[in-house]
Amino acid sequence: MATTRTLFDQELAELKSGVIRMGSMVEQAIAESMRALVDRNNALAKEVIARDQEVNELHRQLRERAFMIMATQQPVARDLRLIVSFQHMVLELERMGDHAVGIARAALRLNDLPQLKPYIDLPRMAEITESQVHEILGAVIEADQDRARAIAERDDDVDVLYHKIWDELVGFMVQDPANVQRAAILLFLAKDLERIADRVTNIAEDVVFLHTGRIVELS
Amino acid sequence: MMTWANMQADVAAPTTHEAEIEIKLDARHVNFFYGDFQALQDASLAVQARKITALIGPSGCGKTTFLRIFNRMHDLTPGTRATGEVLLDGHNVLSPDIDVINLRRQVGMLFQRANPFPKSIYDNVAYGPHILGWSKQQISEIVEESLKDTGLWEEVKDRLQRSALNLSGGQQQRLCLARALAVKPEVILMDEPASALDPIATLRIEELMQELKKRYTIVIVTHNMQQSARVSDFTAFMLMNERRAGEVIEFGPTDDIFNRPKDSRTEDYITGRFG
Numbered sequence: 001m002a003t004t005r006t007l008f009d010q011e012l013a014e015l016k017s018g019v020i021r022m023g024s025m026v027e028q029a030i031a032e033s034m035r036a037l038v039d040r041n042n043a044l045a046k047e048v049i050a051r052d053q054e055v056n057e058l059h060r061q062l063r064e065r066a067f068m069i070m071a072t073q074q075p076v077a078r079d080l081r082l083i084v085s086f087q088h089m090v091l092e093l094e095r096m097g098d099h100a101v102g103i104a105r106a107a108l109r110l111n112d113l114p115q116l117k118p119y120i121d122l123p124r125m126a127e128i129t130e131s132q133v134h135e136i137l138g139a140v141i142e143a144d145q146d147r148a149r150a151i152a153e154r155d156d157d158v159d160v161l162y163h164k165i166w167d168e169l170v171g172f173m174v175q176d177p178a179n180v181q182r183a184a185i186l187l188f189l190a191k192d193l194e195r196i197a198d199r200v201t202n203i204a205e206d207v208v209f210l211h212t213g214r215i216v217e218l219s
Numbered sequence: 220m221m222t223w224a225n226m227q228a229d230v231a232a233p234t235t236h237e238a239e240i241e242i243k244l245d246a247r248h249v250n251f252f253y254g255d256f257q258a259l260q261d262a263s264l265a266v267q268a269r270k271i272t273a274l275i276g277p278s279g280c281g282k283t284t285f286l287r288i289f290n291r292m293h294d295l296t297p298g299t300r301a302t303g304e305v306l307l308d309g310h311n312v313l314s315p316d317i318d319v320i321n322l323r324r325q326v327g328m329l330f331q332r333a334n335p336f337p338k339s340i341y342d343n344v345a346y347g348p349h350i351l352g353w354s355k356q357q358i359s360e361i362v363e364e365s366l367k368d369t370g371l372w373e374e375v376k377d378r379l380q381r382s383a384l385n386l387s388g389g390q391q392q393r394l395c396l397a398r399a400l401a402v403k404p405e406v407i408l409m410d411e412p413a414s415a416l417d418p419i420a421t422l423r424i425e426e427l428m429q430e431l432k433k434r435y436t437i438v439i440v441t442h443n444m445q446q447s448a449r450v451s452d453f454t455a456f457m458l459m460n461e462r463r464a465g466e467v468i469e470f471g472p473t474d475d476i477f478n479r480p481k482d483s484r485t486e487d488y489i490t491g492r493f494g
Binding site for chain 2: 005008074075076077078079080081212213214
């Protein structure tokens with residue numbers, strides 16, 4: 001059957017392209033915010049914070065575009081699922097960008113203080129989270145629900161590391177009140193990473209919804 | 220590889236408990252011919268009582284033909300022939316010994332364009348009951364009841380003797396519906412009843428349908444897919460096959476047809492990629 005909605009298909013393709021671009025920006029922000037911490041690079045942390053405005057602006061534009069398509073094209077079935085999912089995905093990505101800003105701000109505060117401990121588990125946690133973000137964007141591009149489900153399952157690995165880091169940092173606090181400030185900042189930072197992984201799971205649920213039309217809980 | 224373009228919903232529709240289902244009209248393997256030309260092939264459809272069932276599909280797919288078989292309107296066209304069964308409460312309406320006049324009382328019809336008689340508003344509604352020999356008192360009561368049921372009473376009660384042709388298009392269509400209701404039908408067939416109406420009049424008809432389905436079984440043919448999605452409980456998608464005969468491609472709850480169609484042809488049609 002011939003395609004008869006060329007303009008509509010083009011609008012959907014542009015929307016999808018915008019979602020992927022936003023995802024790439026957020027992926028970069030997460031990676032650089034962690035590098036700012038590990039390398040004690042304040043300039044990089046400030047860049048991440050400043051660039052979040054671009055993510056927010058793109059988020060606004062994509063929401064407007066999705067709304068315009070819904071208002072003018074009256075999508076149904078897979079088209080409607082696609083637009084609704086993209087709307088939700090960009091919201092999740094915008095929040096991930098905020099978490100990257102949280103990490104960058106934490107890095108700025110920690111970089112001016114003596115390092116509490118060598119960073120081992122936090123970079124491991126960040127590595128898994130970053131790869132989840134990267135791969136979920138691939139699953140979105142390829143509309144691959146099996147891959148999305150597999151990516152969501154790795155949230156458990158992030159949670160295990162998060163709890164390990166939590167226990168360790170609480171131990172530092174109990175050990176010496178002088179550690180409390182740095183440990184608390186690191187706890188918030190770990191929480192940001194953990195939330196990013198949760199949001200990846202939410203996007204994975206959107207990919208499944210796109211296929212099935214059913215809203216699932218993957219966590 | 221799966222892509223956004225070819226992706227299909229792959230989850231089965233939720234099931235309904237069979238005990239809750241009452242089938243009012245059951246079309247089984249219906250074929251229809253205009254002379255040698257087959258317009259409908261092996262069409263089956265189980266229409267639930269007190270639900271709205273919509274027939275959608277591109278022009279020429281046999282929707283209206285199928286609808287008109289349900290009350291034997293095709294008898295009025297010479298050279299036509301229907302095979303198969305259409306059971307109304309278990310009785311085959313295609314049987315030659317069926318009382319067609321009584322059938323059309325049981326299964327009323329509303330057409331694309333309002334077609335009031337060139338008579339007064341009152342006489343339009345009273346026409347059917349009068350033919351059936353009801354008393355003046357009964358007729359007077361049923362006229363008021365039918366006009367109330369269609370939301371027209373308050374608008375016309377002071378001018379019942381005026382010509383129906385002076386009413387607006389939307390009012391004329393509701394008058395025709397009142398005329399159909401006046402003979403106490405069980406099923407109402409609607410052939411694009413709002414296609415000639417403005418959006419406000421269309422919404423009034425749609426709201427009316429929601430009220431009427433509490434008491435009547437409604438089958439509607441519509442080209443307006445949003446209308447089908449808005450008003451119907453069940454939707455059948457029809458399409459011409461390679462021999463240009465209409466077929467039922469997919470039938471199910473409207474929610475499933477518009478959100479998770481199983482057949483790629485249904486998906487292509489409802490998303491506007493058919494042509």
